[in-house]
Amino acid sequence: MYKKLGFIIASSAFLAACSGTNDYTPKAGATGENMYIAACASCHNGEFSHWQMTPEEANAGYVKKMIAEGTMGMPAFPNIKGEQLEVLTQFVLENNAK
């Protein structure tokens, strides 16, 4: 009984981590790297799995849309906005693999 409950909790936590909305809210004055470590590195970690956008994709509009809306396997981050969204977008573009 408890074993089954544990499984259900574990699998819903897994689902929550993989899609939907993430309510991470950056602290005032957070740098791009701070936000990356807190909110993105769990998936986009390591030298080669940062981001691999093509030249067509590697622009601020595309990156902001990803952060605001998410994609398959990536949650939306509605609380990263304004100045902080600009700072994080710049960080992502600087760390794109291509």
Ligand code: HEC
């Ligand atoms: C739960 C895992 C997860 C988290 C957390 C996450 N992402 Fe993603 N992200 C993904 C997946 C999966 C993709 C799709 C990869 C693909 O299609 O190649 C993606 C794609 C992207 C893309 C499109 C470019 C590319 O390489 O495909 C950008 C930009 C991006 N993420 C930025 C971010 C930023 C910024 C954060 C932190 C605020 C973040 N992601 C957090 C999983 C995540």
